[in-house]
Amino acid sequence: MCGIVGLFLKDEALKPQLGDLLADMLITMTDRGPDSAGIAVYSDADGAVSKITIQSDRPDEDFSEIEIALIEAAGGAASLSRNDTHAVITAPSDKMPLVEAHLAASHPALRVMSRGDVIEIYKEVGLPEQVVDRFGIRSMHGTHGIGHTRMATESAVTTMGAHPFSTATDECLVHNGSLSNHNSLRRRLVREGMKFETENDTEVGAAYMTHRMQNGANLGEALEDCLSALDGFYTFVVGTKRGFGVLRDPIACKPAVLAETDRYVAFGSEYRALVNLPGILDARVWEPEPATVYFWEH
Amino acid sequence: MPTLDMAACSLRELNATLQQQTAGTNDAEWEVLNPRGSHAVAVGLDGPLTVSVRGSTGYYCAGMNKEATILIEGSAGPGVAENMMSGKVVIDGDASQYAGATGRGGTLVVKGNASSRCGISMKGIDIIVHGNVGHMSAFMAQSGNLVVCGDAGDALGDSLYEARLFVKGAVKSLGADCIEKEMRPEHLELLAELLERGEVKDARPEDFRRFGSARQLYNFNIDNIDAY
Known part of the structure; x- marks a missing residue:
């Protein structure tokens, strides 16, 4: 199965509630996937600052060391904000390559959850409620966000196997389903220079979209291209810096419900996930059509 | 009218209470x-009661229904009225995939749209959809009637047996062994009754086309026609 939720805000007044609303939506989907859960939160851009979200199995040691080393690497311009097993490093965009080089050299076991100007991804093995609580998702603000609770089929139950998958700055993808041509497509993308961190099928879908967007496609075009490139079952929800997209395969057996009001666009694997949203009873609620691209941008 | 509030009672209590309301x-x-x-709201009912569900439902609402009338004042998730035996289910909004699947009898009315696989493997149920149906509707449908007042998606009636399909709007494509058939007086009469039972006010039987099986894919034997 797997459960997906997504929320794309149109009304700025809802930004302080983004984490809280998404947390409720995701917890409602718990029985669609008990293995692991994750959430991507997009916040407002802050000028010339970028961030990278990292994860460690020994956060106490790693994050303390990194905090000290960051002062040397970026001359105090970078900062690290710890959050359980994850930490967000914030640095001026031009200093970020230095920070990344340092991390790769001194802490090769660290896992990078996301990179970008606005995205932060938090994901771990466990139930949505545990993941929401350990990272304090409810207090997070933002413009849009995507959550996933996983029932693994295609690869191991690990932190890196959890969704969302991020394969480029400020991009992420979550998936309900299974891709059947991911191995051949992964080989093709590797030849094109894409890098992979897992054996997971969804990472290939994410990397494929990244590859398309790096070659000039916009979000809608990249989603459209998935229809011919990907074989298998998928309901995707995709986030970019300013965008939010939904795509279902032509068979469309993986469920999906969209709701739209003048305040937000919301996605749920089931209607249950949407029932606590403000004004849902007056929202336009519909099942997205098979093989049809839906996307919204700020 | 007795009320069951799902904010206060469990799903099991709700279904057990409704299932106890049998004849008399x-x-x-x-x-x-x-x-x-x-x-699974209001499943397995077995008596002539009417249940009004005030809002939208998730998977498998009104499954295995016998005799009861279930009115959903909202939209229904996947598998609504699956394997219905008799009675009536009316959905004010839309129905998700495989509405009325495998139904053996009774009437399912969808006042909005039904999505993919509506009436898959239907075995005697009558399904009346005021709007559109999605792809693969009436897949392997064996008997009963599917009435679509809007459009039908791809592969309508694929691998069809003896169910009758009536469509007023466009059909995107027909599935294997499904063909358009002549609308004879007995079909117009049947359709008039189905439209009335389905609470369709703005369509006439003459507006519809009929589709059925070409009988090339399965071992049709005219001697068995009464069995459908």
């Missing part, structure tokens, strides 16, 4: 509050 019950009218997309 004193409480023939029930309402269900706060379904909020819950799964």
Whole structure:
């Protein structure tokens, strides 16, 4: 199965509630996937600052060391904000390559959850409620966000196997389903220079979209291209810096419900996930059509 | 009218209570509050009661229904009225995939649209959809009637047996062994009754086209026609 939720805000007044609303939506989907859960939160851009979200199995040691080393690497311009097993490093965009080089050299076991100007991804093995609580998702603000609770089929139950998958700055993808041509497509993308961190099928879908967007496609075009490139079952929800997209395969057996009001666009694997949203009873609620691209941008 | 509030009672309590209302019950009218997309609401009913569900439901609402009338004042998730034996289910909004699947009898009315696989493997149920149906509707449908007042998606009636399909709007494509057939007087008469039962007010039987099996894919034997 797997459960997906997504929320794309149109009304700025809802930004302080983004984490809280998404947390409720995701917890409602718990029985669609008990293995692991994750959430991507997009916040407002802050000028010339970028961030990278990292994860460690020994956060106490790693994050303390990194905090000290960051002062040397970026001359105090970078900062690290710890959050359980994850930490967000914030640095001026031009200093970020230095920070990344340092991390790769001194802490090769660290896992990078996301990179970008606005995205932060938090994901771990466990139930949505545990993941929401350990990272304090409810207090997070933002413009849009995507959550996933996983029932693994295609690869191991690990932190890196959890969704969302991020394969480029400020991009992420979550998936309900299974891709059947991911191995051949992964080989093709590797030849094109894409890098992979897992054996997971969804990472290939994410990397494929990244590859398309790096070659000039916009979000809608990249989603459209998935229809011919990907074989298998998928309901995707995709986030970019300013965008939010939904795509279902032509068979469309993986469920999906969209709701739209003048305040937000919301996605749920089931209607249950949407029932606590403000004004849902007056929202336009519909099942997205098979093989049809839906996307919204700020 | 007795009320079951799903904010206060469990799904098991709700279904057990409704399932106890069999023939001769004193409480023939029930309402269900706060379904909020819950799964398996009002399943396995076995008596002539009417249940009004005030809101949208999740997976498998009204499954295995016998005799009861279930009115959903919202939209229904996947598998609504699956394997219905008799009775009537009316959905004010839309129905998700495989509405009315495998139904053996009774009437399913969808006042909005039904999505993919509506009436898959239907075995005697009558399904009337006021709007459109999605792809692969009436896949392997064996008997009963599917009436679509809007459009039908790809592969309508694929691998069809002896169910009758009536479509007023466009058909995107027909599935294997499904063909258009002549609308004879007995079909117009049947369709008039189905439209009335389905609460369709703005369509006439003459507006529809009929589709059925070409009988090339399965071992059709005219001697067995009465069995359908």
